[in-house]
Amino acid sequence: MIRRVLLYAALIASVTVPAFGQQVNLTGAGSTFANPLYSTWASEYAKLHPGTQINYQSIGSGGGISQLTNGIVDFGGTDGPMTDAQLATAKSKLGTDILHFPVALGAVVPIYNIPGINVDLNFTGKALAGIYLRTITKWNDPEIAKANPGVNLPAKDIIVCHRAEASGTTFIWVDFLSKVSPEWKSQVGPAASAVNWPTGIGGKGSEGVAGFVRQTPNSIGYVELIYAIQNKMNYGQVQNAAGKFVKANLDSVTLAAGGAVKSMPDDFRVSITNAPGAGAYPISSFTWMIIPRDAKDKTKGAVLKAFLIWGIGPDGQKAAQNLTYAPLAKPVVDKELAALKYLHY
Amino acid sequence: MASTATTPPPMMGAKDAPVKLSLMARLKKGDEVAYLVTFASALSIILITCLLVQHLWVDSAIARHTFGWKFLWTSTWDPVNDQFGAKPFIYGTVLTALLALLMAVPVGFGAAIFLAELAPRKVSNILTFMIELLAAVPSVIYGLLGIFVMLPLLRDYVVPVLQKIFGFLPIFQGEFYGVSYFSASCVLAIMIVPFIVSISREVLLAVPQAQREAMMALGATKWDVTWKSVVPYAQRGMIGSIFLALARALGETMAVTMVIGNVPQIKASLLAPGYTIAAVIANEFTEATGDLYINALIELALVLFAVTMIINALARLLMLGMKSQEAAR
Numbered sequence: 001m002i003r004r005v006l007l008y009a010a011l012i013a014s015v016t017v018p019a020f021g022q023q024v025n026l027t028g029a030g031s032t033f034a035n036p037l038y039s040t041w042a043s044e045y046a047k048l049h050p051g052t053q054i055n056y057q058s059i060g061s062g063g064g065i066s067q068l069t070n071g072i073v074d075f076g077g078t079d080g081p082m083t084d085a086q087l088a089t090a091k092s093k094l095g096t097d098i099l100h101f102p103v104a105l106g107a108v109v110p111i112y113n114i115p116g117i118n119v120d121l122n123f124t125g126k127a128l129a130g131i132y133l134r135t136i137t138k139w140n141d142p143e144i145a146k147a148n149p150g151v152n153l154p155a156k157d158i159i160v161c162h163r164a165e166a167s168g169t170t171f172i173w174v175d176f177l178s179k180v181s182p183e184w185k186s187q188v189g190p191a192a193s194a195v196n197w198p199t200g201i202g203g204k205g206s207e208g209v210a211g212f213v214r215q216t217p218n219s220i221g222y223v224e225l226i227y228a229i230q231n232k233m234n235y236g237q238v239q240n241a242a243g244k245f246v247k248a249n250l251d252s253v254t255l256a257a258g259g260a261v262k263s264m265p266d267d268f269r270v271s272i273t274n275a276p277g278a279g280a281y282p283i284s285s286f287t288w289m290i291i292p293r294d295a296k297d298k299t300k301g302a303v304l305k306a307f308l309i310w311g312i313g314p315d316g317q318k319a320a321q322n323l324t325y326a327p328l329a330k331p332v333v334d335k336e337l338a339a340l341k342y343l344h345y
Numbered sequence: 346m347a348s349t350a351t352t353p354p355p356m357m358g359a360k361d362a363p364v365k366l367s368l369m370a371r372l373k374k375g376d377e378v379a380y381l382v383t384f385a386s387a388l389s390i391i392l393i394t395c396l397l398v399q400h401l402w403v404d405s406a407i408a409r410h411t412f413g414w415k416f417l418w419t420s421t422w423d424p425v426n427d428q429f430g431a432k433p434f435i436y437g438t439v440l441t442a443l444l445a446l447l448m449a450v451p452v453g454f455g456a457a458i459f460l461a462e463l464a465p466r467k468v469s470n471i472l473t474f475m476i477e478l479l480a481a482v483p484s485v486i487y488g489l490l491g492i493f494v495m496l497p498l499l500r501d502y503v504v505p506v507l508q509k510i511f512g513f514l515p516i517f518q519g520e521f522y523g524v525s526y527f528s529a530s531c532v533l534a535i536m537i538v539p540f541i542v543s544i545s546r547e548v549l550l551a552v553p554q555a556q557r558e559a560m561m562a563l564g565a566t567k568w569d570v571t572w573k574s575v576v577p578y579a580q581r582g583m584i585g586s587i588f589l590a591l592a593r594a595l596g597e598t599m600a601v602t603m604v605i606g607n608v609p610q611i612k613a614s615l616l617a618p619g620y621t622i623a624a625v626i627a628n629e630f631t632e633a634t635g636d637l638y639i640n641a642l643i644e645l646a647l648v649l650f651a652v653t654m655i656i657n658a659l660a661r662l663l664m665l666g667m668k669s670q671e672a673a674r
Contacts, residue, residue, distance in 0.1 A: 060631030086634065159522055164607035164624075166424075166632030189425040193632045196423035201524055201618050202607025204488070204599075204628065211492040215500075216522055 022051060024303045029057040030064020030077030033168045033224065034287040036323050037104055038077060041311050044319060048310075052303055061168050061193065068290055069093055074304055076290040079106065079168025080175075080193055081269035096294040099343065100268045101336055102286035103311055105326035107225040107253045108172045109235035109283070111210065114139060114154065115217050121236045122147040122245040125180030125274070125282070128238070131158055131220060133183060134199040139218060147239070154218070161212045161221035164202030166194035172285040173222050176273040180282075191271065225253065226324045240282040241274050250326040252281035258329035266339060284326070294344045301345035312336055401647040408640035416644060422609040424629070429641035431648050433609040437619040438652060440526055441601065442594035444615070445533035450587060452534075453541025457583070460542070461549035462571045473546060480539035488603030491532040496523035496604065499531065504616065519614040524606035527615040532600050537590035544589065548582030549575060584664055588657060595653050598623040622649040 028038060035058035042054035059067070061078040068076035069090040081100055082090070090098045110123055127143045130136035136143055140153040163170045175191035177184045188198060203209035209221040210233065225248050228235050237245040246252050259277030264270050274282045289308060295301025310316050317327040328336075371377045408416065412429060419430025456476070460469045504521045511517045552575045560574040576583075598621075606618020607628065622645050633639045 062632035062634045065634065164602060165628035192425050193634075194424035194629055194638070196421075196425050197608075200608075201522060202620075202628070204602045204607065207489070208492065208603055211489075212524065215492075215497055219522075 024052050024300060026054045026074045026300060026304055028075040028077060029059050029067045029073045031061045031079045031168055031287055032058040033079050033106055034077045037320055037325055040319050040323060041316055045307055045310060054307060074300055077287065078290055079285065079287050080171040080191065081288060082290065094292055096292050098290050098292055100288045100290055101308060102268055102328060102332060103289045104287055104320045104328065105253050105257055105284055106287055107248045107281055107284040108169055108222050109225050109228050109248045110220060110222050111213050111228065111233055111235050112220040113213050113217060117151065119151060120234060120247065123236050124239045129177045129181030129184045132160060132177060133187065156218040159216055159219040160200030161203050161209050161219055162197055162200045163209055164204050168193065169224050170195060172273065172283060175271050176283045179274045229324050238282050240280050241276050242278045244278050246279065246281045248281045252279055253284045253326035254329050256280035256284035257332050261329065261331040261335065264335065293342060298345050305340065305343055305345060398650065401643055405640050405644035405647055407636055408644040411637060420611065424638050427637050431645055433611050434620055434622040434625055434645060435648060435652060436611050437526065438595060438621040441529045441533055441621060442591060444530035445537060445594045446587065446591060448530065448534035449538045449541060449590060453538045454545060454583065456542045457545035457549060458571060461546045462575060476539045476542050480543065484597060484600040487532055487536055488600040491528065491600060491604040495531060496528060499528055515613045516615045519616055521616040524604055524618050525616045526619045529601045529605040532604050533594045533597055536597065536600060537593050540590045540593060541586045544586035545583045548579040552578045588660060591656065592653060596623055598627045602627060
């Protein structure tokens with residue numbers, strides 16, 4: 001019995017750490033949004049596999065993409081998928097493709113401060129786009145009022161706040177606006193983490209936006225769901241593709257990914273904002289781990305693959321949930337496990 | 346200072362010696378070593394500056410070729426369509442720094458004179474310690490205090506009064522949301538006051554006692570002594586403290602971006618939100634993708650460098666003017 005266990009352990013070890021006792025160091029960089037997740041994963045994984053050390057630098061999604069493209073890090077983390085142009089650049093520099101693997105989900109919620117109103121407001125996508133395009137300027141605008149029957153909205157100017165710095169949060173927010181509003185798409189453009197805002201004040205970081213909204217009467221802003229939950233903030237419900245007003249929570253965000261799985265391409269570069277499904281929260285998104293198809297160092301590649309499998313597996317997803325990331329839906333995980341065959345190690 | 350006065354400059358020493366000594370022997374004498382070490386230190390600073398400029402120049406090539414001089418006076422900042430212009434950022438940087446100086450210099454000089462000349466020694470030491478503590482506070486703390494403490498105060502108490510009294514001036518008109526050039530300048534002023542106080546106090550304390558005693562002997566009051574004899578003597582050092590404060594104000598990033606509103610626009614009203622060069626670089630560089638975008642941000646850094654140089658040069662010219670005026674008197 002003991003011998004069999006030992007044999008099994010040796011087998012596993014030989015898969016993950018081919019040379020026994022050899023230290024493997026992996027470095028990753030990118031998304032600040034996913035930083036708590038990768039850091040927790042890294043420390044828990046190192047406990048299970050003492051030979052592996054994973055170091056993640058939270059320098060922003062754009063920085064992660066460029067460091068991976070230049071071969072500085074072993075994997076990247078990004079909140080918006082790489083564009084075709086970025087993939088082509090990476091291929092010419094690295095000589096190999098870059099693959100996307102969703103590792104968890106995030107969501108963005110509207111926050112507001114209207115004196116005298118303590119209920120959760122309902123927002124249609126059109127209302128949010130209108131507010132951020134400055135075509136809706138008053139709180140009692142019919143587009144907002146008709147979604148909130150019985151709420152006495154003031155005839156006050158809406159003061160708009162957005163994130164000042166380019167961020168994954170902004171990417172998700174703008175991705176949603178460009179999907180639900182043709183005006184947004186034609187005037188401001190498709191999803192991007194840096195935006196030429198038609199209106200509004202730029203708050204620095206989530207705390208900047210939240211601080212501004214908390215202190216400024218009749219203002220509106222947006223923050224990550226995690227930030228809103230951890231700071232016990234009230235936030236609005238948003239109308240989804242099925243016409244339902246949905247409050248964001250871990251379940252409704254996971255549902256958004258589940259609803260999108262049918263139409264998901266094999267490279268996982270998909271936006272799941274405005275996803276179908278009655279319970280799906282519409283302003284949701286994956287955060288991706290990006291990995292080169294071929295590794296310069298096969299040993300490292302094998303360890304990275306094992307790390308990814310562990311991360312999207314039950315233990316890694318449980319860690320994600322403890323950090324209030326919405327876990328991946330089962331169909332997504334299955335699809336990812338099947339896609340591992342595209343990695344050349 | 347003292348060492349240069351007592352020992353002759355090393356080059357002179359080398360000339361005086363008729364016998365040519367070997368390098369080792371010269372090194373042993375010590376002067377040569379001191380010369381080399383200090384020279385290397387000075388050279389390294391110049392080298393770092395040159396490297397910095399060279400790097401900024403090379404890495405901004407695409408943006409410089411695409412936009413030319415137009416970059417400096419166009420106002421569009423659109424990363425989606427790759428259109429970049431620096432005017433609102435330059436305006437915001439210069440305006441907030443100068444406004445901060447306007448607020449900080451009188452307060453800083455006042456405090457320094459009080460601490461050095463008028464306050465009892467014990468009070469002076471405690472207060473100085475506290476002021477130097479202020480200089481060590483990280484700027485993100487100032488930014489957060491700015492958002493959560495200062496903005497509500499400004500919005501509820503200060504700005505309504507300002508608008509009541511000076512409301513006829515365009516610089517105090519318009520809606521005030523809290524974040525603005527004015528708020529950024531206030532935070533900056535608080536941040537640079539410790540520099541001005543701390544340096545000016547040291548300079549004032551270094552004024553020779555004889556300077557004071559001579560004036561006292563003529564029957565002058567304490568204030569007369571301070572204002573007419575001590576301050577003029579320390580003037581140059583005090584102005585030097587302004588330079589340091591100005592450099593800090595021009596380059597400050599975190600605290601400013603948290604309270605300025607981050608809107609690339611130029612408005613006459615000080616109560617409107619704006620943007621600064623350092624703030625936009627910090628906000629957008631990490632997530633910038635596309636060569637032109639990154640190049641434009643690096644060119645902004647180059648512009649900030651130039652702005653700092655120009656303002657410093659102007660300030661120095663002003664000082665020269667003052668000195669020659671004094672000489673003419």
